Amino acid sequence: MPKTHTTVGIIGGGPAGLLLARLLHNSGIDCVLLESRDRAYVEQRQRAGILEQGTVDALRESGAAERLDREGLVHDGIELRWNRRAHRIDFPALTGGRRVWVYAQTEIVKDLIALQLTYGAPLLFEAAVHAVEGADTEEPLIRYTHEGRDKTLTCDYVVGCDGFHGVARTAIPDGVKRTYEHAYPYSWLGILADVPPSCDELIYAHSPRGFALHSMRSPTVSRLYLQVPNGTDPANWSDERIWDELEARFAVDGDWKLRRGPVTAKSVLPMRSSVTEPMRYGRVFLAGDAAHIVPPTGAKGLNLAAADVIVLARAFARLKDTGSAELLDAYSDTCLRRVWRAEHFSYFMTTALHTDPGQSPFATRLQLSRLDRIAASPHAAAELAENYAGLPTV
Ligand code: RFL
Ligand code: PHB
Numbered sequence: 001m002p003k004t005h006t007t008v009g010i011i012g013g014g015p016a017g018l019l020l021a022r023l024l025h026n027s028g029i030d031c032v033l034l035e036s037r038d039r040a041y042v043e044q045r046q047r048a049g050i051l052e053q054g055t056v057d058a059l060r061e062s063g064a065a066e067r068l069d070r071e072g073l074v075h076d077g078i079e080l081r082w083n084r085r086a087h088r089i090d091f092p093a094l095t096g097g098r099r100v101w102v103y104a105q106t107e108i109v110k111d112l113i114a115l116q117l118t119y120g121a122p123l124l125f126e127a128a129v130h131a132v133e134g135a136d137t138e139e140p141l142i143r144y145t146h147e148g149r150d151k152t153l154t155c156d157y158v159v160g161c162d163g164f165h166g167v168a169r170t171a172i173p174d175g176v177k178r179t180y181e182h183a184y185p186y187s188w189l190g191i192l193a194d195v196p197p198s199c200d201e202l203i204y205a206h207s208p209r210g211f212a213l214h215s216m217r218s219p220t221v222s223r224l225y226l227q228v229p230n231g232t233d234p235a236n237w238s239d240e241r242i243w244d245e246l247e248a249r250f251a252v253d254g255d256w257k258l259r260r261g262p263v264t265a266k267s268v269l270p271m272r273s274s275v276t277e278p279m280r281y282g283r284v285f286l287a288g289d290a291a292h293i294v295p296p297t298g299a300k301g302l303n304l305a306a307a308d309v310i311v312l313a314r315a316f317a318r319l320k321d322t323g324s325a326e327l328l329d330a331y332s333d334t335c336l337r338r339v340w341r342a343e344h345f346s347y348f349m350t351t352a353l354h355t356d357p358g359q360s361p362f363a364t365r366l367q368l369s370r371l372d373r374i375a376a377s378p379h380a381a382a383e384l385a386e387n388y389a390g391l392p393t394v
Contacts (some may be wrong), residue, residue, distance in 0.1 A: 002151065003122060008316065009155035011129045011168050013042055015105060016305040017161030018112035019121075022062045026118045028392030032121060032153060034144050036128035036162075039113065044270060046192065046386050048105040049215050049223060050075075050202075050299035052100045052390025055306040070195070072103035073216070075391075078388065080375075082206040082368060084253045087375040094385035096380065102202075104217050105302055122378070123180035127151075132171040133156055136282035140171075153258055156283065159312065161291040161305075164274070171283040183297060184271040184350060185357055188248050189228045195261025197222045200372045204297075204353055205250050206371060208364075211354045212249035214258075225296075227354050232268050239263045252302035271350065273343055278332040279308070285331060287312055290340050297353060298346035301392060302315040308335050332351040336386060339393065 008024055011019045013035030024031045037044060049060075053073070053144070060066040078098050091099050108245045116123045124146055132325040135158070142153040149215045197216035198312020211228035217223050226245055228237075243260045250258055274293040281288045288305030311334050315327035327334075352370055356363070374380045 002153075003032055004152065006030050006075065006121075007155045007156045008035070009140075009153050009158045011111070011142065011158065012162035012166060012288075013037075013123060013125070013130070014161060014163055014288065015108055015302055016111070016290075016309050017159070018109060019062070019306055020118060020159060020161060020287065020309035020313055021059070021065075021116055021120055021123065022064055023058075023218060025116075026062055027313065027317040027320065029316055032122060033144075034122045034127040034129055034142065034153070035118070035123065035125050037125065039125050041127070043106060043110050043113065046104075046106065046267070047111075048296070048299065049102055049217065051101040051103055051108075053100070053195075054310075054390050054392060056101050056302050058306055058310050058351065059108070062074070064115055067107065067111055068103050071107070071218070072101040073218075075102055076098050077201050079199065079203045080250055080371060081250060082371045084251055085375075086203075086252050086254075086256075087371075088201070088318075089374070089381055089385050089388070090230070091385050091389045092256070094382040095362065095389050098386075098389035100299075100389055102216060107316065109303075109391070112331055114196050115324055116325075120354035129162065129167055132160070132168055133282060135171040137282040138283070140283045143192055157316070158284045160284065160286045160290045161288050161309070164293050166290045168284060168290055170287060171275055171284045172276070172278070172286075176278070176281055178277050180275045180277075182273040184273075184348070184354070185230060186199065186227050186354055187230050187268050187270050188225045189222065189232060189234060189237060189266070189268050189297065190225045191244070191263050192217065192225065192265040193222045193261045193263050194220065195222050195259050196220055198257065198259045200273075204349070205252060206353045206367060207249040207251070208355070209245065209249050211297075212307055214250065214355045215248075222259075228268065229357065230270065234266045234268050237266065241364075242266075270295075271297075273334070273347060273366060275339060275343060277336060279335055280332045285312060287335075289337075292343070293343055294346035295350045296346075297349040298388065300342040300346050304339060304342050307338055311335055341391060
């Protein structure tokens with residue numbers, strides 16, 4: 001018989017909801033997590049690949065990094081390419097020792113689900129929330145459907161970790177909520193390929209044919225992305241066409257070669273920026289993609305989601321230990337400072353490296369000048385490195 005009351009009701013079992021449940025469990029705070037999809041779907045959804053130092057530190061502290069420490073790939077930099085030239089950004093040298101990890105979101109989600117089901121609070125799959133009521137009362141209520149039945153869960157607090165298309169945001173009245181948005185005039189075609197990566201570190205390429213990114217999932221699996229027009233149907237992109245286009249966009253002087261292999265997944269994703277303020281109304285909090293979206297060029301989405309719930313879990317622990325709601329009251333402002341920094345960085349990385357449809361030659365020369373500046377000045381490079389490798393959590 002599922003619980004009908006909990007201290008913290010969490011909506012959404014993506015990285016934000018799962019990490020929050022883990023952190024609350026470690027602080028002895030009761031919670032229930034409701035996820036609309038089934039376990040296999042959540043564990044296989046292809047998304048992020050890059051973890052900042054702060055995200056890795058939090059996963060370690062929460063006891064969820066055993067496999068990450070074994071299988072994660074530590075990266076000390078990225079490569080930028082433009083005008084057939086390559087320039088490496090050295091993170092530890094430019095940031096006082098910070099680095100990033102390549103470890104897929106799918107794997108973090110699997111690790112956190114396994115821990116939650118073994119040790120943690122209730123985690124219900126196929127539990128679709130359709131309403132959050134009473135945000136401004138002492139006991140907000142979640143309405144959801146599970147095993148064909150309508151159910152309710154009363155909570156001391158509700159946290160919406162239900163992503164960009166979730167319902168929790170609707171608990172903030174329209175007169176209070178403000179959403180800031182930007183849509184980009186291009187999308188990404190992403191592939192997974194059974195071939196060892198052609199590079200040791202990620203490559204972000206500006207080219208006259210559009211942006212390309214070479215990432216990876218493991219020493220034997222590559223993840224690559226191409227800028228494509230909005231509305232692109234992946235079915236119109238044969239494997240050969242994708243590899244030809246990637247090769248053209250990564251072209252560089254010297255003897256670098258792109259390895260080709262069987263493509264195992266192909267999808268198109270739109271690029272957007274969005275922030276909803278405030279991230280808290282009464283006893284309902286928003287965390288992760290439920291509150292903000294960034295285009296993936298800066299690799300910030302998952303890391304922002306983790307940073308939100310780290311701040312929130314600390315605030316709930318403070319409330320439990322001392323009775324002080326000071327950190328909870330500061331939650332939205334604390335997170336939004338970091339969110340807007342990441343929004344700006346993601347916008348910068350996106351607009352510096354992509355080509356707008358019909359972009360003027362003048363705009364292209366400005367982009368190239370910006371990239372030349374990063375190569376010429378350690379200060380300009382450090383600005384990129386600090387943002388990419390991640391600012392401290394709070
Ligand atoms: P998620 O992962 O979207 O999880 C939300 C969960 O809520 C569930 N849900 C509901 N459950 C119950 N009732 C409802 N009514 C519900 N509505 C929704 C959903 O089923 C889902 O399980 O949000 P969360 O947890 O905030 O995590 C955010 C990250 O997933 C996202 O920001 C990143 O994936 C973004 N991102 C990247 N971030 C990085 O930090 N580094 C990267 O390298 C990176 N690469 C990427 C990315 C996102 C991508 N896509 C597909 C948008 C690469 C890609 C291709
Ligand atoms: C990925 O590996 O999926 C990835 C890496 C870096 C990005 C975006 C996506 O900026």
